[in-house]
Amino acid sequence: MRNLYESVTKLDHRCYDIYQLPEDILMEHAAYAITDQIKERFEPGAKVLIVAGPGNNGGDGVACARQLLGEYDVHLFMPYGAKSSMCKLQLERFYACGGELSENLTDADIVVDALFGSGLSEPLNEESQHIITRLNELQSFKIACDIPSGIDSKGNPLPVAFVADLTITMGAMKLSLFMDLAKDYVGKVIVADLGISSKLYESESDYKLLEESDLKPPYRTRFNSNKGTYGHLALIAGEKEGAAIMAALAALRYGVGLVTLVTCEKIQVPYELMHSSHLPPKTTALAAGMGLGMEYSDEDLEEFLHKDLPMVIDADLFYSSKIQEIVKREKVVLTPHPKEFGALLRNLNLADLSVEEIQRDRIGAAKIFTKAYPEVVLLLKGANPIIAQGEQFFINPLGTNALAKGGSGDILTGLIGALLAQGYDPLEAAIQGSLAHAIASRKVDKANYALAPSDLIEVIGKL
Numbered sequence: 001m002r003n004l005y006e007s008v009t010k011l012d013h014r015c016y017d018i019y020q021l022p023e024d025i026l027m028e029h030a031a032y033a034i035t036d037q038i039k040e041r042f043e044p045g046a047k048v049l050i051v052a053g054p055g056n057n058g059g060d061g062v063a064c065a066r067q068l069l070g071e072y073d074v075h076l077f078m079p080y081g082a083k084s085s086m087c088k089l090q091l092e093r094f095y096a097c098g099g100e101l102s103e104n105l106t107d108a109d110i111v112v113d114a115l116f117g118s119g120l121s122e123p124l125n126e127e128s129q130h131i132i133t134r135l136n137e138l139q140s141f142k143i144a145c146d147i148p149s150g151i152d153s154k155g156n157p158l159p160v161a162f163v164a165d166l167t168i169t170m171g172a173m174k175l176s177l178f179m180d181l182a183k184d185y186v187g188k189v190i191v192a193d194l195g196i197s198s199k200l201y202e203s204e205s206d207y208k209l210l211e212e213s214d215l216k217p218p219y220r221t222r223f224n225s226n227k228g229t230y231g232h233l234a235l236i237a238g239e240k241e242g243a244a245i246m247a248a249l250a251a252l253r254y255g256v257g258l259v260t261l262v263t264c265e266k267i268q269v270p271y272e273l274m275h276s277s278h279l280p281p282k283t284t285a286l287a288a289g290m291g292l293g294m295e296y297s298d299e300d301l302e303e304f305l306h307k308d309l310p311m312v313i314d315a316d317l318f319y320s321s322k323i324q325e326i327v328k329r330e331k332v333v334l335t336p337h338p339k340e341f342g343a344l345l346r347n348l349n350l351a352d353l354s355v356e357e358i359q360r361d362r363i364g365a366a367k368i369f370t371k372a373y374p375e376v377v378l379l380l381k382g383a384n385p386i387i388a389q390g391e392q393f394f395i396n397p398l399g400t401n402a403l404a405k406g407g408s409g410d411i412l413t414g415l416i417g418a419l420l421a422q423g424y425d426p427l428e429a430a431i432q433g434s435l436a437h438a439i440a441s442r443k444v445d446k447a448n449y450a451l452a453p454s455d456l457i458e459v460i461g462k463l
């Protein structure tokens with residue numbers, strides 16, 4: 001798990017004021033992190049095009065150009081010259097080392113985008129848009145310095161933004177790089193240490209980035225155990241019972257001892273699942289909402305949901321008035337996708353936001369909910385799901401687009417339900433369920449268009 005920050009300005013200032021590390025030292029390290037990646041990936045002599053802007057993001061690029069001079073075929077293009085004092089200083093050093101500016105954009109093995117970083121403050125003018133479009137067309141390996149130019153501080157791409165293979169972000173991970181709308185632009189994201197370890201550079205943060213090493217599957221450690229030791233998950237099956245069946249199969253695969261589908265009607269269920277018209281008395285957690293439809297009366301729902309059990313709620317229940325009571329309970333995880341989240345916010349009279357408004361400020365939208373219901377765990381689905389409770393926010397960047405298919409969400413509900421039933425607290429169940437879901441999506445040995453829910457269930461057994 002890594003810290004994430006809205007801005008690192010405060011952290012940079014701590015370096016100047018407390019650690020006595022001036023901007024020059026930080027910038028030299030920032031530039032070297034880019035140089036290092038180029039040297040690791042390309043032989044000396046490779047052609048490097050660096051596009052540097054007028055501020056300190058440009059300064060990083062110019063310093064990198066100087067570090068590569070003599071060993072690589074360096075082309076430094078500066079459409080707006082150097083304006084910040086550090087950028088000017090770097091340019092003087094570049095000239096002193098024999099560097100010359102390029103007049104044009106040129107094809108290259110590697111492109112470094114150091115046009116704008118955290119200082120992007122206005123819409124891109126036509127020239128910048130043209131430059132970025134041209135860079136995006138090149139077949140080069142593309143590195144973004146700090147943040148791809150054209151992505152704003154909330155992670156929203158302007159109409160034109162640089163598409164990187166690798167983003168080297170300076171000092172610490174930024175929230176903006178892990179918003180859904182930025183996912184097609186950032187490529188792989190790595191952090192550059194700026195001459196000081198991350199332990200000293202970073203301060204506490206309420207925002208965390210989940211990593212593969214955070215996954216802790218529910219391995220069994222007790223030898224003297226029986227099915228009851230591992231909990232009993234009840235899933236309410238509704239109009240589209242397939243959704244609850246998939247969730248139930250995922251739950252069984254993720255370690256829960258007993259799984260029962262609860263339904264008003266007699267349905268065919270796979271032989272490994274149980275089936276009942278009542279909530280089993282020893283139920284340890286509930287999952288409800290997926291495929292529920294509108295066939296249940298409030299009384300039916302009351303019968304199934306009356307106990308104060310840990311529960312994960314999904315899909316159709318976000319549209320039901322029942323949710324107004326559920327969010328007041330303890331041990332609740334909600335797993336809406338953005339459209340369902342909009343409905344939930346309206347249902348609770350918290351806000352009236354469109355899907356686009358939610359996606360442009362996912363953290364802000366999540367905060368509207370967590371401020372009103374700080375006990376409830378919210379998992380806002382998406383390309384990079386956000387898991388939030390109170391003031392804590394976790395982002396899971398590990399899932400792939402293979403998950404963009406009907407049924408993926410049902411599997412997630414099953415995984416979270418399985419962990420709740422096995423005694424995980426709701427926040428941990430949501431984090432661990434989301435990690436298992438995302439990591440499984442990478443382990444399915446199929447083309448990314450081919451993933452079916454059953455493939456995910458299979459792989460979940462081999463994490």
Ligand SMILES: NC(=O)C1=CN([C@@H]2O[C@H](COP(=O)(O)OP(=O)(O)OC[C@H]3O[C@@H](n4cnc5c(N)ncnc54)[C@H](O)[C@@H]3O)[C@@H](O)[C@H]2O)[C@@H](O)CC1
Pocket residue numbers: 012023026027030053054055056057058059060083084115116117118119120121122123124125128145146147170194
């Ligand atoms: N502060 C520090 O100690 C460090 C800063 N670093 C770098 O510094 C960057 C931030 O530098 P700055 O604050 O100078 O900001 P930037 O370099 O990101 O951008 C500011 C410059 O771009 C111009 N500008 C902004 N938006 C524009 C637009 N849409 N069209 C045309 N011009 C535009 C501004 O007028 C200003 O000249 C970081 O992203 C990072 O790359 C790193 O060197 C690490 C250390």
Ligand SMILES: Nc1ncnc2c1ncn2[C@@H]1O[C@H](COP(=O)(O)OP(=O)(O)O)[C@@H](O)[C@H]1O
Pocket residue numbers: 315337381382383384385399400401402403404405406407408409410411412437
């Ligand atoms: N492009 C993507 N990258 C990563 N994860 C994704 C992507 N698209 C969808 N997912 C994940 O897949 C699941 C889809 O859930 P949902 O939209 O509820 O689908 P369904 O209701 O059909 O099961 C969510 O967990 C979401 O985070």
Ligand SMILES: [K+]
Pocket residue numbers: 057113114115116117144145146147148149
């Ligand atoms: K940049």
